[in-house]
Amino acid sequence: MYVLIVPASVPFVLLATVMGLSWWEDHILPTPRAEQAEAPVTPAAQPLELTGAETALTTEDAGR
Secondary structure, eight states, X not given: OGGGHHHHHHHHHHHHHHHXXXXXXXXXXXXXXXXXXXXXXXXXXXXXXXXXXXXXXHXXXXXX
């Protein structure tokens, strides 16, 4: 009878672990500052503009 307790309790132990980690993340870990949360826009994050060669390729493909 006691052998059945371990497999039956595994989902509850996993659920308690996930809930405990979630609580720990919300209450114990430091929150980022407002200055750090707002990341500055870097040139790498902006979309690339088409150059002359890429524009020529797209107009060739569009004509076909």
